[in-house]
Amino acid sequence: METLVCKNITKSYEKGKKALDRLSFSVPAKGILAVIGRNGAGKTTLMRILATELMPSSGTATMNGIDVVKDAVKMREMIAVLPQESRAVNWMTPLQTILSYLMYRGMDYSEAREKAHEALAGIGMTKLEKTLNSKLSGGQKRKVLVASILASDAPIIFVDEPTTGLDPISRSELWDMLKRLKKTHFVFLTTHYLEEAEKLADTICIIDEGKLKGIGTLGEIRKLVKYQYSIKILEKGKKVKINEGEEVTGEDGFAQIMTTEKEADRLSSRFIKEKVRFSINPMSLEDIFYYVVKKPINAEEEAKDYGTWF
Amino acid sequence: MGRGSNQLIASILVNAIYAMQGYPTWIVNNLLSPISIIILVTFISKGALIGEAIAGALITLFVGTGIMLQADLAHLKNDFKYQDMIVSSPTSAMTYMVGMALSNVIFIIPSLVVILVLAVIYIHASILAFVEVFMVLLLLYLFSVVLGFFLSTFTSDVMQSWSFTGILSLLMTTIAPVYYPITYIPLPYRYAFYLSPTTYAAEIIQNMLGYLPLSTMALALDWIVIIGLSIALFVVAIKKNKWREY
Known part of the structure; x- marks a missing residue:
């Protein structure tokens, strides 16, 4: 079976700061693996190591049996990468962008041109193939880059926060592309949009401060948490006595209770009776992330100094 | 064609052909810089230095495009993250760099043609002298490319x-x-002007074209400086090369 295996991957920078700290896991190399974490958690560092762009300080990783540290040349035949904050080069057109990338991968001009045409047709951008990238929208530019790596025929795709900064429609279009892609490729996706991971991923990996906090299917990740339900009380400052579970106060000032099915049933009955406004949902990935990492996904490092959440 | 050739052509397409197609004003910019100084020197010298000025324009073209390579590399790497896409592809560092270096030669061809026409009209030298001049220009280009690579390892911002x-x-x-x-x-x-390697190259070229008499010793020294600097920078640039980062 094709797998991605990381053994004690560590990456240290100057002053001893560890971006990754003895990261070890093994997952099937199929579908989408979404690596989630806050800014600076180590997602991009992990991706760049696996994509042979960055050497780890120690540890090894193999993908489908190929050692990404020692056998980078072989690995590069198998992978295509969409880096974080990558942009389609302004002075090229979408056709030229895809064509030149495919030639870098070794294809000859005519084959690359044919594939580029097909790729643009696949994303519905044939009419824009000769428009300068500088004149395209942010979403269109990103689609051109995704189409480039799709056209490469590489079986393993790395995409680093591909939807950051995109409008909801462009984001949805890109999600559709990734959904199609995962049927035939292994996609390594990093994101800090938990909704994205929840919608797309077959396997989810939670990283915080360079350490692995959990990995598995969404079902398996749910088991990291002993609670199944999340109740939000839509009245600020409302105090609730709970028998089982944990209560937190979100940035919006509303109290949120993570609890068991039985306690959720009891509390919701009580709130209905007392006419307390509330919402109840199964634990989302965001709730689970908070429970595991003890910080919300969008919390900045600086927030620790001021204690904005608690 | 082989795989390596396709990868070299990709660099030439990205950094020369498509760049010229996309932003043709760069071609004009490339030409205007040396032409403006030819005009200046020619008028001030009342035509006496037109040959030297045209030879100087050739030096400017080759050195300018070589140095410009570091900005091109930094622009593609830092602003578009393009180099990261290529690092993780089957293209090697050497193929990418050679392709990029070739692309900048292609980029100056339109300007080169114009200045060569002027050279044929105004410089009266043997074909052998022109061949020798191009050998010096080639060496100077390699020097400036290596200097460009060397500097690109220090820069993280296109500005x-x-x-x-x-x-x-x-x-x-x-x-x-x-x-x-x-x-x-x-x-x-x-003496202060001997701090610039182009001074040595200009001396060699002006000597070959008959504009500057030089002793054999002085000529040999010029060659030693140019070749020595190129090799030294090449070694440093290779050592500091950051294809796969550490």
């Missing part, structure tokens, strides 16, 4: 790269005596 390009171009092709013989500079100041 900084452009400032390096501007400073080096001015120092090496405008302030240095490449458009006129160094003998026009008064002796106490002349």
